[in-house]
Amino acid sequence: MASELSFVRDKMLPPSAPPVREAGAVKWLRENLFSGPFNTTLTILGIVVIYMIISASLPWWLNSVWNAGSLAECRDIVIASAGEGATGACWAMIRERWHQFIFGFYPPDQYWRPVLAFGLLVAALAPVLFAGQKKNMSIILGVVAVFLVVTLGLAGAPVGAWIATLGLLGGMLALAQVQPGKLLWFTALFPALCFWLLWGGSVWVPIVALMGFAVMGVAYTALVARLGPTGSALIAVFLALLWWLFIDVPLTQVIDGMMPWGLVSVDSDQFGGFLLAITIGVTAITFSLPIGILLALGRQSDMLIVKTLCVGFIEFIRGVPLITLLFTASLLLQYFLPPNTNFDIILRVIILVTLFAAAYLAEVIRGGLAALPSGQYEAADALGLDYWRAQRLIILPQALKISIPSIVSTFIGLFKDTTLVAFVGLMDPLKGVTQIVRADINWKGIYWEPYIFVGAIFFVICFGMSRYSMHLERKLKTDHR
Template sequence: MSDTNTTPVAFVRDAMLSEQAPPITDSGVVGWVRKNLFPNVFSSILTVVALFLIYKIVSGAFPWFANGVWDTPSLAACREVLQGQVGGCFSVLTERWNQLLFGFKYPEEHYWRPTLAFIGLFVAAAPVLFSAVPRKLLIFTMVYPFVAFWLIWGGTILSPLMIAIGFVVGYIAFTRLEAQSFAMGLIGGIVATIIVWIISGYITGPLSGVLALEAVPSRDMGGFMLNFILGVVCVSLSIPIGILLALGRQSSMPIIKGICVVFIEFIRGVPLITLLFVANVVLAYFLPPGTTFDLILRVIIMITMFSAAYIAEVIRGGLAALPKGQYEAGDSLGLDYAQNMRLIILPQALKISIPGIVNVAVGLFKDTTLVSVISMFDLVGMIRGPILASTEWNGVYWELFGFAVVMFFIVCYSISQYSQWLERQLATGHR
């Protein structure tokens, strides 16, 4: 007799179903467009409006680019070629490219020197920016600043060589005295460096002709080269100075903390253009009569001070974001203050501070155009001054300032993209 209460056994599939292609509306280009551009009614309306505006801008600007003239000697000749048609006079770029890049006083026969220094910058920066690059290239990285100075400014090779020796002696003095205290090591290193530099002044004078290039005064620097020099040098100097200011502001020593607080708050409360005017005009009144102080060096000092104050606050935020246990971990391992900061605290704080540091660096690079107000012919100064003042190109604006926009965009966008890549590599954030 059969058991009518027995539950039938469900069918269990013993073979996998074959994979099916996803719906065309959810994959590929169609899926991306539907997900990102037309996910709902409101977004669809915004997408249509944005596409219409892009179409109007492109359709209006395309004839200006397509009919552009590149080989005329003046604006008048360019307009004769166009004969009333819409078109850009890009001849000013081919005619004055050297002034836009190098200024109007830098010797043309020596353009290879800043060009070589520019190429060397990428080789020197590669081992610092990318961990996959061989570490042996760090030797070139340490030598590069002194070689670049010699190439761009010229003179004898002994001057940058003695400056490099001063830094080496200062670093050795710092490492010897750091075991006693960080402050003593820092002061000893600075004193040793200054002593070597003073001695070098008596050595390099009689040997000024040794491996000498034609000297180029700072007043002859100009164009985008000047913006690039100021941006690279000031960013490179402001980051370590900003770290020291941030650590000094958190110091338990009242004098050190007070000096750092006053410096940071004063610099952040003064516009950069005011500091540039101080560097150009006021600073000369505090120097002995007849003393010459290189203008670019004065500007570098002021811009570095300005950006270091902002970077110090960014890094201080990164230090404050770390839990107290990170500081106690170093103490439990028996590390002193310098070792704790170098090995545990600062690597984490700097990772957190990457977006803020990049923001300051991008703003600083764009602010280098302010030097045009103190009669320094950077890229914007060249456009507003010698080029537009000439009779051949008086009246050309869009082409010149468009070139400046493209140059600054390339540099700033590259910095931004590198920072985002670095954040992904370091997995910045707390999980």
């Protein structure tokens, strides 16, 4: 009898639904936007700000005009379509002048050369940036191939260049599947190729200059067994210097006289826009990292004189604005160099920007070196490694990994600073080209559009760099906390 009246439930009740305010969107809103009087005020303020921005700018964006010959024409079109008092963006200016923003005064029939150089730059960077990631590398090479096929066609590249590019990229794609490490050779050869593509001239100039490196390599391998690494390196560098100083120029002339192959040469003052910014930025980034590492090691060194020199150099460069250094490049180098030497202004600017970035990098890397526990140095010593081996195998990989975020933000700063070359008369995209466009009678009084266009491109590049640094940090993370 009692067993029929069971007081123990033998089935679970289904869980009841949570109260409305504790679930779904309502809960999220309550917790994230309206959790208290202060937060609610902030939210309302935020909404008001967003509303103000959108209500002020949305019609302007929606009324954009892409087809017009001048700013006045743009405004007429906007008023005709959207009524009196309406505002609208005049992207027709970008449509008409985009090539100046990208290439400056580079000869239009040669546009395929910077385009090709840019595509190959990405292809050359892929093996470095995505070392060991076969899939990413192949994707990038594929994208570059498609990009170049289309753009080279549009820019009217000669068929030979088109076929050579396709062959090169196809070969690289195939190599990426088999031996991705070997692609670094292309990266190593790329600077010479890029120089030749951009500035043009005889094809033998970069080839003969590269042969100097070949001389260095051959001399080193021949001598290293007999003289040891230090001595043979010294002799190899000496031989290469001899090659560049005495053999390079005459040999180039002789070969060029026999086989005058080359491209139309383009002067530095025809460079401009993002072509200039990227040329300066990429070159300076490439060279500033090794110099920065050396400076940082010098600053950490026990040798008093080396340390003093490095500290003096770093503090001097960091203490003065970049503009003064650029003016040094344009005004003072003529005093410091032997009389009647005069070399290219872009090269001078690149050297100064490189030194500038190197000083900042040195401080960043010094931070990484200082952050390493001294046990790492002692362990390297205990293993009997000499100074350079210890640095290369133990200290620097860890120190550089620690300082990746700061290194990349220094690079971003450097790339943004390439706009300052406008002050020494080069045509950067921001001040140089925009000023030319705004000085045109047709586009006088236009200001939002060029700055938005240039700013957006800078934003994409810099933001991309900072995202890549986050990716790299995650990839290199070895602690398993």
